[in-house]
Amino acid sequence: MSNPREEFLAGDRLEDVALFLADSYVSDERLERFGDRVDDGILIVVDGERGRSAFQAATGTGAMEFAKSAMSNEGEIEGDLTDGHCPDASDDEDHAVQFVFAFAEAQNEEVGGIYAEGAVVHAYAQCTCGTAFSDRWNAVDEKSTS
Numbered sequence: 001m002s003n004p005r006e007e008f009l010a011g012d013r014l015e016d017v018a019l020f021l022a023d024s025y026v027s028d029e030r031l032e033r034f035g036d037r038v039d040d041g042i043l044i045v046v047d048g049e050r051g052r053s054a055f056q057a058a059t060g061t062g063a064m065e066f067a068k069s070a071m072s073n074e075g076e077i078e079g080d081l082t083d084g085h086c087p088d089a090s091d092d093e094d095h096a097v098q099f100v101f102a103f104a105e106a107q108n109e110e111v112g113g114i115y116a117e118g119a120v121v122h123a124y125a126q127c128t129c130g131t132a133f134s135d136r137w138n139a140v141d142e143k144s145t146s
């Protein structure tokens, strides 16, 4: 049985992107047909082009523009892409992840660092406070190699 989300997080879907849309941010039943229902929203794994247009339709922002705006601000994003910890969360405001955009990049020994160790998942999140932040980590294959 294949699970697109697990495959994506394992670095096996380099052509695809993942989107998480919190229920509190967008509620569109059409999205449920494309994705997995998770606790607080919908997680969608689709090919890059469709993913970027779905992201644009849902958020009104281009996915790559959003990624650029979030790139320089490091925060923590959960490995399942459905939550995160806003870097500005020390104040009294509410901080909740509204949406996440993620893609995986192939292992690249020339770049070095974590890129030499395996595929890297890049994730970008938007917080309700207005802050966008990013995180990245090595893809983890939780299945035994088959």
Ligand SMILES: [Zn+2]
Pocket (backbone or CB within 6 Å): 086, 087, 088, 089, 094, 095, 096, 127, 128, 129, 130, 131
């Ligand atoms: Zn925040």
